[in-house]
Amino acid sequence: MDAEDVLQDTFLKAYEHLDTFHGHSKFYTWLVRIAVNEALMRLRKRKSDRTVSLDEPGDGDEPQMREIAVWDGDPEQRYSAEELRRILDQAIESLKPAFRSVFVLRDVEELSTEETASALNLSIPAVKSRLLRARLDLRERLTRIFKKKGDDVFAYL
Secondary structure, X not given: OHHHHHHHHHXXXXXXXXXXOOOOOOHHHHHHHHXXXXXXXXXXXXXXXXXXXXXXXXXXXXXXXXXXXXXXXXXXXXXXXXXXHHHHHHHHHOOOHHHHHHHHHHHHOOOOHHHHHHHHOOOHHHHHHHHHHXXXXXXXXXXXXXXXXXXXXXXXX
């Protein structure tokens, strides 16, 4: 049903805006672009239509029971995630300060290489080198930690 609606809307939009087609591309390409845009708009609309107000009554006048999904994991999963976070934080803190600062800015704060270089007053190659060394050091430290704890720790990842 949605595909048919998208197809119909595509041809309608193409007909309505035929005067805007200048021939810089093939007509087929122009028509496909309209179809893709219509499909994406339909998907966005469908996503936004799935919300339900908890304050308003449902279809009838009687109050309705609604199930609300619980998004946080069970206590064991939460504890595992917290333990993993603690292990990662300790591993990052154990890096040399020069490596830690680059790693945190690039991989935690998600700054670009150029932004990191500027913030730390370093050259771009120096940032890349320190980041590589930090990642290798972290990999080595975390591998040692997880091997000590056993294979069950990899279930957290």
